Amino acid sequence: MTRHVAASRVATLLGEFDRSPAYRGLAEGLRVLITDGRLPTGVRLPSERDLTEALEVSRTTVARAYAELRDHGFLVSRQGSGSVAHLPASRSVGHGDHLLHLTEHPDGMADLTCAAPLPGPGLLAAYERAVAELPRHLGGPGYFPSGLPVLREAVAEAYAARGLPTDPDQVMVVPGAQAGVAIAARALLSPGDRAVVQSPTYPNAIATLVRSGARLVGVEVPREDDDTEAMTTTVRQVVPRAAYLIPDFHNPTGALLPDEGRARVAHALARTRTTAIVDESMAMLPLEGQRMPAPFAAHAADTISVGSVSKPFWGGLRIGWIRVPAARADQLFRARLSLDLGTAPLEQLVAADLLRDGADLLQHRREQLRASRDAALVALAEHLPDWRPTRPSGGLNLWCELPAALSTALVPRAERHGVLLASGPSFAPEGGLDRFVRIPFTQPAHVLTDAIARLAPAWRETLADPYPRPDRATPGLVA
Numbered sequence: 516m517t518r519h520v521a522a523s524r525v526a527t528l529l530g531e532f533d534r535s536p537a538y539r540g541l542a543e544g545l546r547v548l549i550t551d552g553r554l555p556t557g558v559r560l561p562s563e564r565d566l567t568e569a570l571e572v573s574r575t576t577v578a579r580a581y582a583e584l585r586d587h588g589f590l591v592s593r594q595g596s597g598s599v600a601h602l603p604a605s606r607s608v609g610h611g612d613h614l615l616h617l618t619e620h621p622d623g624m625a626d627l628t629c630a631a632p633l634p635g636p637g638l639l640a641a642y643e644r645a646v647a648e649l650p651r652h653l654g655g656p657g658y659f660p661s662g663l664p665v666l667r668e669a670v671a672e673a674y675a676a677r678g679l680p681t682d683p684d685q686v687m688v689v690p691g692a693q694a695g696v697a698i699a700a701r702a703l704l705s706p707g708d709r710a711v712v713q714s715p716t717y718p719n720a721i722a723t724l725v726r727s728g729a730r731l732v733g734v735e736v737p738r739e740d741d742d743t744e745a746m747t748t749t750v751r752q753v754v755p756r757a758a759y760l761i762p763d764f765h766n767p768t769g770a771l772l773p774d775e776g777r778a779r780v781a782h783a784l785a786r787t788r789t790t791a792i793v794d795e796s797m798a799m800l801p802l803e804g805q806r807m808p809a810p811f812a813a814h815a816a817d818t819i820s821v822g823s824v825s826k827p828f829w830g831g832l833r834i835g836w837i838r839v840p841a842a843r844a845d846q847l848f849r850a851r852l853s854l855d856l857g858t859a860p861l862e863q864l865v866a867a868d869l870l871r872d873g874a875d876l877l878q879h880r881r882e883q884l885r886a887s888r889d890a891a892l893v894a895l896a897e898h899l900p901d902w903r904p905t906r907p908s909g910g911l912n913l914w915c916e917l918p919a920a921l922s923t924a925l926v927p928r929a930e931r932h933g934v935l936l937a938s939g940p941s942f943a944p945e946g947g948l949d950r951f952v953r954i955p956f957t958q959p960a961h962v963l964t965d966a967i968a969r970l971a972p973a974w975r976e977t978l979a980d981p982y983p984r985p986d987r988a989t990p991g992l993v994a
Protein backbone atom coordinates (compact mmCIF):
# COMPACT_ATOMS: atom_id res chain seq x y z
CA MET A 516 0.00 0.00 0.00
CA THR A 517 1.50 3.35 -0.99
CA ARG A 518 -0.40 6.37 0.18
CA HIS A 519 0.71 9.66 -1.13
CA VAL A 520 -0.55 13.18 -1.17
CA ALA A 521 -0.37 15.48 -4.20
CA ALA A 522 1.66 18.68 -4.01
CA SER A 523 -1.44 20.73 -4.88
CA ARG A 524 -3.27 19.20 -1.93
CA VAL A 525 -0.41 20.02 0.43
CA ALA A 526 -0.47 23.60 -0.88
CA THR A 527 -4.21 23.83 -0.16
CA LEU A 528 -3.85 22.37 3.32
CA LEU A 529 -0.96 24.70 4.12
CA GLY A 530 -2.64 27.88 2.92
CA GLU A 531 -0.57 30.94 3.75
CA PHE A 532 2.57 30.29 5.78
CA ASP A 533 5.11 32.55 7.40
CA ARG A 534 7.88 33.34 4.90
CA SER A 535 10.41 34.93 7.21
CA PRO A 536 12.30 32.70 6.60
CA ALA A 537 10.18 30.57 4.27
CA TYR A 538 11.80 27.21 5.09
CA ARG A 539 10.96 27.57 8.77
CA GLY A 540 7.37 28.65 8.06
CA LEU A 541 6.97 25.72 5.68
CA ALA A 542 8.43 23.25 8.19
CA GLU A 543 6.13 24.60 10.93
CA GLY A 544 3.08 24.42 8.63
CA LEU A 545 3.86 20.81 7.70
CA ARG A 546 4.57 19.89 11.32
CA VAL A 547 1.15 21.17 12.35
CA LEU A 548 -0.54 19.21 9.55
CA ILE A 549 1.27 16.04 10.61
CA THR A 550 0.49 16.42 14.33
CA ASP A 551 -3.15 17.20 13.50
CA GLY A 552 -3.43 14.07 11.39
CA ARG A 553 -4.35 16.09 8.30
CA LEU A 554 -1.18 14.63 6.79
CA PRO A 555 -1.54 11.23 8.45
CA THR A 556 1.44 9.24 9.55
CA GLY A 557 2.57 6.86 6.78
CA VAL A 558 1.61 9.19 3.92
CA ARG A 559 4.32 9.94 1.36
CA LEU A 560 4.82 13.67 0.89
CA PRO A 561 5.40 15.15 -2.57
CA SER A 562 8.92 15.17 -3.96
CA GLU A 563 10.94 18.30 -3.28
CA ARG A 564 10.63 19.27 -6.92
CA ASP A 565 6.81 18.92 -7.04
CA LEU A 566 6.34 20.86 -3.82
CA THR A 567 8.72 23.58 -5.01
CA GLU A 568 6.53 24.10 -8.07
CA ALA A 569 3.22 23.95 -6.22
CA LEU A 570 4.30 26.47 -3.57
CA GLU A 571 6.32 28.69 -5.87
CA VAL A 572 9.27 28.70 -3.49
CA SER A 573 12.91 27.78 -4.07
CA ARG A 574 14.06 24.20 -4.06
CA THR A 575 16.37 25.00 -1.14
CA THR A 576 13.37 26.15 0.92
CA VAL A 577 11.64 22.79 0.54
CA ALA A 578 14.88 20.83 1.05
CA ARG A 579 15.64 22.72 4.29
CA ALA A 580 12.08 22.37 5.55
CA TYR A 581 12.11 18.62 4.92
CA ALA A 582 15.53 18.36 6.58
CA GLU A 583 14.26 20.18 9.65
CA LEU A 584 11.23 17.90 9.90
CA ARG A 585 13.47 14.86 9.49
CA ASP A 586 15.75 16.09 12.30
CA HIS A 587 12.77 16.36 14.66
CA GLY A 588 11.27 13.01 13.73
CA PHE A 589 8.27 14.27 11.73
CA LEU A 590 9.53 12.85 8.42
CA VAL A 591 11.30 9.61 7.72
CA SER A 592 13.05 8.78 4.47
CA ARG A 593 12.38 5.34 3.18
CA GLN A 594 14.31 3.74 0.36
CA GLY A 595 12.09 3.95 -2.72
CA SER A 596 9.25 5.70 -0.84
CA GLY A 597 10.57 9.25 -0.57
CA SER A 598 9.70 11.27 2.53
CA VAL A 599 6.97 9.82 4.70
CA ALA A 600 5.02 11.69 7.41
CA HIS A 601 5.73 10.35 10.88
CA LEU A 602 4.81 11.13 14.47
CA PRO A 603 7.62 11.02 17.00
CA ALA A 604 6.80 8.34 19.60
CA SER A 605 6.03 10.79 22.39
CA ARG A 606 3.20 12.31 20.36
CA SER A 607 1.29 9.19 19.40
CA VAL A 608 -1.18 7.48 21.64
CA GLY A 609 -1.80 3.76 22.05
CA HIS A 610 -5.20 2.64 20.81
CA GLY A 611 -7.69 2.06 23.51
CA ASP A 612 -5.71 3.37 26.47
CA HIS A 613 -8.38 6.04 26.94
CA LEU A 614 -11.15 3.47 27.09
CA LEU A 615 -10.76 2.34 30.62
CA HIS A 616 -13.63 1.98 33.01
CA LEU A 617 -16.36 4.23 34.21
CA THR A 618 -15.44 5.66 37.56
CA GLU A 619 -17.46 7.44 40.17
CA HIS A 620 -16.47 11.10 40.12
CA PRO A 621 -16.22 13.25 43.20
CA ASP A 622 -19.04 15.76 43.66
CA GLY A 623 -18.71 18.95 41.68
CA MET A 624 -16.64 17.35 38.91
CA ALA A 625 -17.98 18.21 35.43
CA ASP A 626 -17.55 15.19 33.19
CA LEU A 627 -17.00 16.28 29.59
CA THR A 628 -15.57 12.92 28.48
CA CYS A 629 -18.91 11.32 27.75
CA ALA A 630 -21.11 12.63 24.92
CA ALA A 631 -24.27 10.92 26.10
CA PRO A 632 -27.45 12.79 26.99
CA LEU A 633 -29.34 12.32 30.24
CA PRO A 634 -32.75 10.62 30.06
CA GLY A 635 -35.45 13.12 29.14
CA PRO A 636 -38.97 13.52 30.54
CA GLY A 637 -41.30 10.89 29.15
CA LEU A 638 -38.85 8.01 29.24
CA LEU A 639 -40.37 6.50 32.35
CA ALA A 640 -43.84 6.67 30.81
CA ALA A 641 -42.48 4.78 27.76
CA TYR A 642 -41.15 2.09 30.12
CA GLU A 643 -44.56 1.87 31.79
CA ARG A 644 -46.32 1.39 28.45
CA ALA A 645 -43.73 -1.26 27.53
CA VAL A 646 -44.35 -3.14 30.78
CA ALA A 647 -48.06 -3.24 29.87
CA GLU A 648 -47.10 -4.73 26.47
CA LEU A 649 -44.61 -7.21 27.84
CA PRO A 650 -47.03 -10.08 28.69
CA ARG A 651 -47.60 -10.61 24.95
CA HIS A 652 -43.95 -11.61 24.64
CA LEU A 653 -43.64 -13.81 27.69
CA GLY A 654 -44.81 -17.01 26.02
CA GLY A 655 -41.43 -18.30 24.86
CA PRO A 656 -37.84 -18.55 26.07
CA GLY A 657 -37.20 -14.82 25.48
CA TYR A 658 -34.51 -15.11 22.80
CA PHE A 659 -35.09 -12.84 19.82
CA PRO A 660 -31.77 -12.94 17.95
CA SER A 661 -32.95 -10.62 15.16
CA GLY A 662 -35.16 -8.53 17.43
CA LEU A 663 -38.88 -8.15 18.17
CA PRO A 664 -40.94 -7.65 14.99
CA VAL A 665 -42.53 -4.48 16.41
CA LEU A 666 -39.12 -2.79 16.77
CA ARG A 667 -37.80 -4.04 13.43
CA GLU A 668 -40.90 -2.56 11.78
CA ALA A 669 -40.45 0.77 13.57
CA VAL A 670 -36.81 0.97 12.43
CA ALA A 671 -37.75 0.05 8.84
CA GLU A 672 -40.43 2.77 8.86
CA ALA A 673 -37.91 5.34 10.09
CA TYR A 674 -35.56 4.48 7.19
CA ALA A 675 -38.43 4.68 4.70
CA ALA A 676 -39.37 8.12 6.06
CA ARG A 677 -35.80 9.25 5.32
CA GLY A 678 -36.05 8.05 1.72
CA LEU A 679 -34.63 4.54 2.02
CA PRO A 680 -37.26 1.80 1.57
CA THR A 681 -36.42 -0.95 4.04
CA ASP A 682 -37.92 -4.36 4.74
CA PRO A 683 -38.22 -5.19 8.47
CA ASP A 684 -36.39 -8.42 7.62
CA GLN A 685 -33.33 -6.31 6.83
CA VAL A 686 -33.21 -4.99 10.38
CA MET A 687 -31.30 -6.76 13.14
CA VAL A 688 -31.70 -5.41 16.67
CA VAL A 689 -28.42 -5.27 18.60
CA PRO A 690 -27.29 -3.95 22.01
CA GLY A 691 -26.37 -0.42 20.83
CA ALA A 692 -24.50 1.06 17.88
CA GLN A 693 -21.12 0.09 19.33
CA ALA A 694 -22.20 -3.57 19.24
CA GLY A 695 -23.47 -3.00 15.69
CA VAL A 696 -20.06 -1.77 14.57
CA ALA A 697 -18.38 -4.72 16.31
CA ILE A 698 -20.70 -7.19 14.55
CA ALA A 699 -20.08 -5.55 11.17
CA ALA A 700 -16.31 -5.56 11.77
CA ARG A 701 -16.37 -9.20 12.79
CA ALA A 702 -18.35 -10.12 9.68
CA LEU A 703 -16.22 -8.14 7.23
CA LEU A 704 -12.66 -7.81 8.44
CA SER A 705 -9.82 -10.28 8.79
CA PRO A 706 -6.36 -9.62 10.22
CA GLY A 707 -4.32 -7.50 7.83
CA ASP A 708 -7.32 -6.04 5.98
CA ARG A 709 -7.21 -2.31 5.48
CA ALA A 710 -10.04 -0.18 6.82
CA VAL A 711 -10.38 3.52 6.10
CA VAL A 712 -11.70 5.64 8.96
CA GLN A 713 -12.19 9.35 9.36
CA SER A 714 -9.64 11.16 11.50
CA PRO A 715 -10.71 12.14 14.07
CA THR A 716 -13.33 9.50 14.76
CA TYR A 717 -15.27 7.79 17.55
CA PRO A 718 -12.68 6.20 19.89
CA ASN A 719 -14.58 3.01 20.70
CA ALA A 720 -14.97 2.25 16.99
CA ILE A 721 -11.19 2.63 16.61
CA ALA A 722 -10.75 0.04 19.36
CA THR A 723 -13.27 -2.35 17.77
CA LEU A 724 -11.77 -2.12 14.30
CA VAL A 725 -8.22 -2.54 15.61
CA ARG A 726 -9.36 -5.61 17.57
CA SER A 727 -10.63 -7.17 14.35
CA GLY A 728 -7.02 -7.10 13.14
CA ALA A 729 -7.61 -4.39 10.53
CA ARG A 730 -4.95 -1.87 9.67
CA LEU A 731 -6.55 1.54 10.00
CA VAL A 732 -5.93 4.31 7.53
CA GLY A 733 -7.09 7.73 8.74
CA VAL A 734 -8.54 10.38 6.45
CA GLU A 735 -8.89 13.94 7.67
CA VAL A 736 -12.40 15.26 8.17
CA PRO A 737 -12.40 18.42 6.07
CA ARG A 738 -13.61 21.74 7.39
CA GLU A 739 -15.98 22.13 4.44
CA ASP A 740 -18.75 19.56 4.81
CA ASP A 741 -18.91 18.82 1.08
CA ASP A 742 -15.15 18.37 0.51
CA THR A 743 -14.71 14.64 -0.17
CA GLU A 744 -11.43 14.76 -2.03
CA ALA A 745 -9.27 13.34 0.77
CA MET A 746 -11.70 10.45 1.26
CA THR A 747 -12.11 9.54 -2.41
CA THR A 748 -8.37 9.83 -3.11
CA THR A 749 -7.44 7.67 -0.12
CA VAL A 750 -9.99 5.01 -1.01
CA ARG A 751 -8.57 4.90 -4.54
CA GLN A 752 -4.99 4.60 -3.28
CA VAL A 753 -5.57 2.20 -0.41
CA VAL A 754 -8.32 -0.07 -1.83
CA PRO A 755 -9.65 -0.84 1.66
CA ARG A 756 -11.90 -3.76 2.56
CA ALA A 757 -14.16 -1.50 4.63
CA ALA A 758 -14.69 2.16 5.43
CA TYR A 759 -16.15 3.23 8.77
CA LEU A 760 -17.99 6.52 8.29
CA ILE A 761 -20.10 8.82 10.47
CA PRO A 762 -21.83 11.02 7.87
CA ASP A 763 -24.50 12.47 10.20
CA PHE A 764 -23.10 15.01 12.68
CA HIS A 765 -19.80 13.21 12.90
CA ASN A 766 -18.40 12.46 16.35
CA PRO A 767 -16.39 14.54 17.25
CA THR A 768 -16.39 17.26 14.54
CA GLY A 769 -20.16 17.55 14.00
CA ALA A 770 -19.74 17.50 10.18
CA LEU A 771 -22.84 16.60 8.15
CA LEU A 772 -22.06 15.09 4.75
CA PRO A 773 -24.54 16.44 2.19
CA ASP A 774 -26.26 14.30 -0.48
CA GLU A 775 -23.76 15.08 -3.26
CA GLY A 776 -20.81 14.22 -1.00
CA ARG A 777 -22.46 10.93 -0.07
CA ALA A 778 -22.90 10.12 -3.76
CA ARG A 779 -19.23 10.88 -4.48
CA VAL A 780 -17.93 8.76 -1.60
CA ALA A 781 -20.32 5.92 -2.52
CA HIS A 782 -19.02 6.04 -6.09
CA ALA A 783 -15.39 5.80 -4.91
CA LEU A 784 -16.23 2.88 -2.62
CA ALA A 785 -18.03 1.04 -5.42
CA ARG A 786 -14.96 1.28 -7.66
CA THR A 787 -12.76 -0.43 -5.07
CA ARG A 788 -15.53 -2.81 -3.89
CA THR A 789 -15.18 -1.37 -0.40
CA THR A 790 -18.07 -1.95 2.00
CA ALA A 791 -19.17 1.03 4.08
CA ILE A 792 -19.97 0.55 7.76
CA VAL A 793 -22.03 3.67 8.37
CA ASP A 794 -22.63 4.80 11.93
CA GLU A 795 -25.88 6.77 12.09
CA SER A 796 -25.90 7.23 15.87
CA MET A 797 -26.48 10.98 15.55
CA ALA A 798 -28.87 10.97 12.57
CA MET A 799 -31.92 11.86 14.68
CA LEU A 800 -30.28 14.98 16.07
CA PRO A 801 -30.50 17.82 13.54
CA LEU A 802 -30.73 20.99 15.64
CA GLU A 803 -31.73 23.60 13.08
CA GLY A 804 -34.94 22.00 11.82
CA GLN A 805 -33.11 21.15 8.60
CA ARG A 806 -34.01 18.33 6.19
CA MET A 807 -31.56 15.45 6.61
CA PRO A 808 -29.75 14.02 3.59
CA ALA A 809 -30.84 10.51 2.53
CA PRO A 810 -29.13 7.69 4.45
CA PHE A 811 -25.77 6.68 2.95
CA ALA A 812 -27.20 3.28 1.95
CA ALA A 813 -29.49 5.09 -0.53
CA HIS A 814 -26.28 5.70 -2.53
CA ALA A 815 -24.47 2.42 -1.85
CA ALA A 816 -26.68 -0.66 -1.57
CA ASP A 817 -23.90 -2.77 0.01
CA THR A 818 -23.73 -0.43 3.04
CA ILE A 819 -24.04 -1.86 6.54
CA SER A 820 -25.88 0.89 8.45
CA VAL A 821 -25.80 1.04 12.22
CA GLY A 822 -28.14 3.11 14.38
CA SER A 823 -29.22 3.43 17.98
CA VAL A 824 -31.62 5.08 20.41
CA SER A 825 -28.77 6.02 22.77
CA LYS A 826 -28.20 9.55 21.52
CA PRO A 827 -31.77 10.70 20.76
CA PHE A 828 -33.31 8.98 23.79
CA TRP A 829 -31.11 7.20 26.33
CA GLY A 830 -27.94 5.09 26.33
CA GLY A 831 -29.25 3.02 29.24
CA LEU A 832 -31.69 1.27 26.90
CA ARG A 833 -28.74 -0.45 25.15
CA ILE A 834 -30.77 -0.80 21.96
CA GLY A 835 -29.42 -0.29 18.48
CA TRP A 836 -29.81 -1.92 15.08
CA ILE A 837 -28.06 -2.92 11.91
CA ARG A 838 -29.68 -2.38 8.52
CA VAL A 839 -28.38 -5.36 6.62
CA PRO A 840 -27.81 -5.43 2.84
CA ALA A 841 -29.73 -8.45 1.50
CA ALA A 842 -26.57 -10.15 0.16
CA ARG A 843 -24.91 -10.00 3.58
CA ALA A 844 -27.81 -11.18 5.77
CA ASP A 845 -26.33 -14.60 6.49
CA GLN A 846 -22.79 -13.28 7.11
CA LEU A 847 -24.02 -10.66 9.59
CA PHE A 848 -26.42 -12.98 11.36
CA ARG A 849 -23.62 -15.50 11.97
CA ALA A 850 -21.30 -12.76 13.23
CA ARG A 851 -24.00 -11.62 15.60
CA LEU A 852 -24.62 -15.08 17.01
CA SER A 853 -20.91 -15.44 17.68
CA LEU A 854 -21.16 -12.44 20.02
CA ASP A 855 -24.58 -12.58 21.66
CA LEU A 856 -28.06 -14.01 21.28
CA GLY A 857 -30.31 -10.97 21.32
CA THR A 858 -31.37 -8.03 23.43
CA ALA A 859 -33.88 -7.75 26.26
CA PRO A 860 -37.54 -7.60 25.12
CA LEU A 861 -38.61 -4.89 27.59
CA GLU A 862 -36.04 -2.41 26.27
CA GLN A 863 -36.94 -3.32 22.71
CA LEU A 864 -40.56 -2.45 23.44
CA VAL A 865 -39.50 0.87 24.95
CA ALA A 866 -37.37 1.64 21.87
CA ALA A 867 -40.23 0.77 19.50
CA ASP A 868 -42.55 3.03 21.49
CA LEU A 869 -40.05 5.90 21.37
CA LEU A 870 -39.34 5.53 17.64
CA ARG A 871 -43.06 5.55 16.84
CA ASP A 872 -44.43 8.01 19.37
CA GLY A 873 -41.42 9.82 20.79
CA ALA A 874 -41.68 12.98 18.66
CA ASP A 875 -42.26 15.24 21.68
CA LEU A 876 -39.40 13.72 23.62
CA LEU A 877 -37.14 14.14 20.61
CA GLN A 878 -38.20 17.73 20.19
CA HIS A 879 -37.40 18.39 23.83
CA ARG A 880 -33.99 16.72 23.41
CA ARG A 881 -33.16 18.87 20.38
CA GLU A 882 -34.17 22.09 22.15
CA GLN A 883 -32.07 21.22 25.17
CA LEU A 884 -29.06 20.35 22.99
CA ARG A 885 -29.42 23.56 20.99
CA ALA A 886 -29.51 25.64 24.18
CA SER A 887 -26.48 23.80 25.58
CA ARG A 888 -24.54 24.13 22.33
CA ASP A 889 -25.18 27.86 22.17
CA ALA A 890 -24.32 28.38 25.84
CA ALA A 891 -21.06 26.48 25.37
CA LEU A 892 -20.15 28.59 22.35
CA VAL A 893 -20.87 31.81 24.25
CA ALA A 894 -18.78 30.62 27.20
CA LEU A 895 -15.89 29.61 24.93
CA ALA A 896 -15.95 32.99 23.18
CA GLU A 897 -15.86 34.71 26.56
CA HIS A 898 -13.33 32.57 28.46
CA LEU A 899 -11.20 30.99 25.74
CA PRO A 900 -11.43 33.37 22.80
CA ASP A 901 -8.40 31.93 20.99
CA TRP A 902 -9.91 28.41 20.83
CA ARG A 903 -11.66 27.77 17.54
CA PRO A 904 -14.74 25.58 18.08
CA THR A 905 -16.91 24.17 15.29
CA ARG A 906 -20.56 25.24 15.29
CA PRO A 907 -22.28 22.00 14.31
CA SER A 908 -25.85 22.04 13.00
CA GLY A 909 -26.62 18.85 14.93
CA GLY A 910 -25.25 16.05 17.06
CA LEU A 911 -23.66 16.39 20.45
CA ASN A 912 -20.16 17.79 20.18
CA LEU A 913 -18.01 20.85 19.63
CA TRP A 914 -14.56 20.12 18.26
CA CYS A 915 -12.21 22.87 19.35
CA GLU A 916 -8.95 23.76 17.67
CA LEU A 917 -6.47 25.04 20.25
CA PRO A 918 -3.78 27.58 19.46
CA ALA A 919 -1.11 25.07 20.57
CA ALA A 920 -0.78 21.27 20.44
CA LEU A 921 -1.32 20.86 24.16
CA SER A 922 -4.60 19.02 24.61
CA THR A 923 -2.95 16.04 26.35
CA ALA A 924 -1.15 18.44 28.67
CA LEU A 925 -4.43 20.25 29.36
CA VAL A 926 -6.36 17.14 30.52
CA PRO A 927 -4.72 16.70 33.99
CA ARG A 928 -4.77 20.49 34.52
CA ALA A 929 -8.49 20.58 33.71
CA GLU A 930 -9.11 17.75 36.14
CA ARG A 931 -7.50 19.75 38.93
CA HIS A 932 -9.99 22.50 38.10
CA GLY A 933 -12.87 20.03 38.30
CA VAL A 934 -13.39 19.23 34.61
CA LEU A 935 -12.82 15.84 33.01
CA LEU A 936 -11.91 16.07 29.33
CA ALA A 937 -10.94 13.69 26.54
CA SER A 938 -7.84 14.87 24.68
CA GLY A 939 -7.67 15.10 20.87
CA PRO A 940 -5.42 12.03 20.48
CA SER A 941 -8.21 9.82 21.94
CA PHE A 942 -10.00 10.39 18.64
CA ALA A 943 -6.97 9.78 16.41
CA PRO A 944 -6.80 6.47 14.56
CA GLU A 945 -3.12 7.00 13.79
CA GLY A 946 -1.94 9.35 16.56
CA GLY A 947 -1.71 13.13 16.48
CA LEU A 948 -4.61 15.60 16.95
CA ASP A 949 -3.06 17.08 20.08
CA ARG A 950 -4.20 20.52 18.93
CA PHE A 951 -7.86 19.61 19.44
CA VAL A 952 -10.21 18.94 22.26
CA ARG A 953 -13.84 17.79 22.23
CA ILE A 954 -16.53 19.51 24.28
CA PRO A 955 -19.79 17.55 24.30
CA PHE A 956 -22.85 19.71 24.86
CA THR A 957 -24.99 16.99 26.43
CA GLN A 958 -25.05 18.55 29.89
CA PRO A 959 -27.39 21.40 30.89
CA ALA A 960 -26.29 24.88 29.76
CA HIS A 961 -25.33 26.10 33.25
CA VAL A 962 -23.07 23.07 33.85
CA LEU A 963 -21.25 23.72 30.57
CA THR A 964 -20.90 27.43 31.22
CA ASP A 965 -19.39 26.72 34.61
CA ALA A 966 -17.09 23.96 33.28
CA ILE A 967 -15.78 26.16 30.47
CA ALA A 968 -15.11 29.01 32.90
CA ARG A 969 -13.00 26.53 34.90
CA LEU A 970 -11.13 25.45 31.79
CA ALA A 971 -9.78 28.97 31.25
CA PRO A 972 -7.32 28.96 34.20
CA ALA A 973 -6.43 25.34 33.39
CA TRP A 974 -5.50 26.42 29.86
CA ARG A 975 -3.47 29.38 31.13
CA GLU A 976 -1.50 27.06 33.43
CA THR A 977 -0.93 24.63 30.57
CA LEU A 978 0.47 27.37 28.37
CA ALA A 979 2.73 28.61 31.14
CA ASP A 980 4.16 25.17 31.91
CA PRO A 981 3.24 22.74 29.13
CA TYR A 982 5.17 19.68 30.30
CA PRO A 983 5.16 19.39 34.10
CA ARG A 984 5.99 16.18 35.98
CA PRO A 985 3.99 13.27 34.58
CA ASP A 986 0.64 13.08 36.32
CA ARG A 987 -2.11 10.54 35.94
CA ALA A 988 -5.55 11.79 35.02
CA THR A 989 -8.56 9.82 36.27
CA PRO A 990 -9.37 7.30 33.56
CA GLY A 991 -12.87 7.55 32.13
CA LEU A 992 -15.13 6.23 29.41
CA VAL A 993 -15.00 8.31 26.25
CA ALA A 994 -18.36 7.86 24.62
Ligand SMILES: Cc1ncc(COP(=O)(O)O)c(C=O)c1O
Pocket residue numbers: 630631690691692693694717761766794796822823824825826830834835994
Ligand atom coordinates in the same frame (compact mmCIF):
# COMPACT_ATOMS: atom_id res chain seq x y z
C1 LIG B 1 -20.48 7.64 16.64
C2 LIG B 1 -20.93 6.79 17.77
N1 LIG B 1 -21.16 5.48 17.56
C3 LIG B 1 -21.56 4.67 18.56
C4 LIG B 1 -21.74 5.16 19.82
C5 LIG B 1 -22.17 4.18 20.88
O1 LIG B 1 -23.54 4.15 20.90
P1 LIG B 1 -24.39 3.03 21.64
O2 LIG B 1 -24.69 3.54 22.99
O3 LIG B 1 -25.63 2.91 20.79
O4 LIG B 1 -23.59 1.76 21.64
C6 LIG B 1 -21.51 6.49 20.10
C7 LIG B 1 -21.64 7.00 21.48
O5 LIG B 1 -20.98 7.94 21.85
C8 LIG B 1 -21.11 7.33 19.04
O6 LIG B 1 -20.88 8.63 19.25
